Amino acid sequence: MRLIVPGTAGLTRHPLLDFRIDRRFEERHGGLERRVPGKRLKQISKRPTYVDLPTHPVDVPAGFAPSPPVKLVLGGSVAEEPCPDCAAGKRDCDACGGSGTQDCPKRVKCAGCGGGADACWSCGGTRNRGSRKPPANARTQARTRTDWCRRCGAHDMACPQCFGRQTMTCRVCEGKGHRPCDACGGSKRVRHKPCAGTGFFTTFVEAVITHPVQSDQERVPTPAHLWWPTRRAGWRRESLSNATDKLPADLPDTLRTQVEPQLARAKREVARRATLHFLPVARVMVVGDQEWVYFAFPERPETGGTLKVVRRPAKQRVVRLAGIAATAVVIAVLVAWLAVRAVG
Ligand SMILES: [Zn+2]
Ligand SMILES: [Zn+2]
Ligand SMILES: [Zn+2]
Numbered sequence: 001m002r003l004i005v006p007g008t009a010g011l012t013r014h015p016l017l018d019f020r021i022d023r024r025f026e027e028r029h030g031g032l033e034r035r036v037p038g039k040r041l042k043q044i045s046k047r048p049t050y051v052d053l054p055t056h057p058v059d060v061p062a063g064f065a066p067s068p069p070v071k072l073v074l075g076g077s078v079a080e081e082p083c084p085d086c087a088a089g090k091r092d093c094d095a096c097g098g099s100g101t102q103d104c105p106k107r108v109k110c111a112g113c114g115g116g117a118d119a120c121w122s123c124g125g126t127r128n129r130g131s132r133k134p135p136a137n138a139r140t141q142a143r144t145r146t147d148w149c150r151r152c153g154a155h156d157m158a159c160p161q162c163f164g165r166q167t168m169t170c171r172v173c174e175g176k177g178h179r180p181c182d183a184c185g186g187s188k189r190v191r192h193k194p195c196a197g198t199g200f201f202t203t204f205v206e207a208v209i210t211h212p213v214q215s216d217q218e219r220v221p222t223p224a225h226l227w228w229p230t231r232r233a234g235w236r237r238e239s240l241s242n243a244t245d246k247l248p249a250d251l252p253d254t255l256r257t258q259v260e261p262q263l264a265r266a267k268r269e270v271a272r273r274a275t276l277h278f279l280p281v282a283r284v285m286v287v288g289d290q291e292w293v294y295f296a297f298p299e300r301p302e303t304g305g306t307l308k309v310v311r312r313p314a315k316q317r318v319v320r321l322a323g324i325a326a327t328a329v330v331i332a333v334l335v336a337w338l339a340v341r342a343v344g
């Protein structure tokens, strides 16, 4: 609202708000078919059980920190069954078809020269002697080139591992062309992963109850030019821990409209913690004083509980001012304002 004291000043209300609410909800999901590997009937039967999920009593976690889910087992639902896809936890190896071996190249690229043109500094592996020049630093490397090339016959030019052939006998299979299967290591059988090699599954019906927390806030943020003085102002604080708690009677209507929708009890809400902070702020402009705008708000009760008045330049440029100006006009307007508050 805008209040005019004729001929003196204009007053508008700009109450500040900081409202925060944490709600804890409860969600129940039942009838979840579970199947875990192994013989675990004894172990899972030790878990807490439920019969009728909607009426099953569960404590609401204290506080509003994240809480672990409550897991329940439907009474009488735990059973063990043999794994249908393996024998005693093992299956024939798919990779080798149960043979235990796999194909392997008989010859592979030379590991010494990389199988390229360096196999021989004279022919480069092409049998064409002299078609390739030795590298510039061949003299220092020549010591390792003590073999003659089996391709072109040049002396002291061939890679000592492949003798110019570029390939070498496979070390894994030693040229046999087959090696033990990579997947089963030659044992022909592999551990069946789904049942973790146990040959059994344990089945049961589970329910999971979670208590997620959701936080919301409603704010009328403090403008930067009032941030410092209002930090130590007489903010009103209210704690609202029940949906039936009422907002304070002197909460300005604009803030009430903003906060009220947040107070309704939400679906599946089981606990809440809400804090309301608000600060009445009056903005006063004095006729004939174009330079300054005055802001007034209550002080903390322990510092006297009276009004604090600060002035700020009316222009866009904002200067932090330590000094406080309280003109007689401003005081007169604020007295009028307080009278209005007391009445309505
Ligand atoms: Zn299995
Ligand atoms: Zn091989
Ligand atoms: Zn050669």
Ligand SMILES: [Zn+2]
Binding pocket: 110, 111, 112, 113, 114, 115, 119, 159, 160, 161, 162, 163, 164, 166, 167
């Ligand atoms: Zn080589």
Ligand SMILES: [Zn+2]
Binding pocket: 093, 094, 095, 096, 097, 098, 099, 100, 101, 181, 182, 183, 184, 185, 186, 187, 188, 189
């Ligand atoms: Zn295999």
